[in-house]
Amino acid sequence: MTDSTSQERFLQIGEAAERARLTQRTLRYYEEKGLLAPPTRMEGGFRLYSPQDMERIERIRQLKELLGFSLAEIKEMLDAEDVRLQIRAGWRADADAAEKVEKLRRAREVTLHQIQLIDQKMARMASLRDELAERIRKYDEWLLKHTEAAGGSDATQGEGRATVGS
Template identity: 35%
Template sequence: MQIGEVAARTELSLRTIRHYEETGLVVPSARSQGGFRLYTEADVARLTVIRRMKPLGFTLDEMRSLLEAVDRLDSGGELPPEERKELLDRVRGYEEAAQQRVADLRTQLARAEEFAATLREHLRQDAASAGTP
């Protein structure tokens, strides 16, 4: 599929996808005869992982590190036990970091909702004292 379809499916801009290509996070699987980037389902899945990591504050280097570990684990080849353990430990570390960041975001969201509720209450009180609904 071409970059426009990938952008629509991943909810990433063309510019962002090109940036991830420039940084080596994703590489189009092929090029058309006209030179257009062509992507596979695996490329879309990779971009989806990146899109999910971004709001959690993971850096490009962290994204690259996780993707490299997952690529090695999914390569289908037999890995030496020590390397497999190291890769699984890396993925586990990212999973734990993601869980912590999600918890932190939930706390921030709760505080933001409390703040909005406080403002609504002030507006209600002001409206009540002014005699307006």
């Protein structure tokens, strides 16, 4: 098995973009903006994205679409986070000590801050959700009143009983 399904190979920009659900332009743009490190190239100059690159691309999408950060903000985050990779690499060849510990602390703080932001957002989203769910209940109430009053044929599209939940 030479791994035909998905992971663990280097991808050219076309397939990379496709898998990431982004455009080639976007990938190049991210690179241009320093969000993505310049990927390795083939001899002819074609970009080759490693699985790690793909991971990072995915992270960028998450941070952008899910949390709504600007690319500049995302860059900051990833930059701070990159300590991780520097660790995996030749880190034990520790030139100086305390500085790296400090970097680690920084990275930890950044990540923690992200978590806090997520928690805040989720809380606010939950409360908005409640508001909307309540609204649904009102709609249902009114609809019941009006449909049973007008004793009509109730055969509009089969949307089914979508659960709203707590």
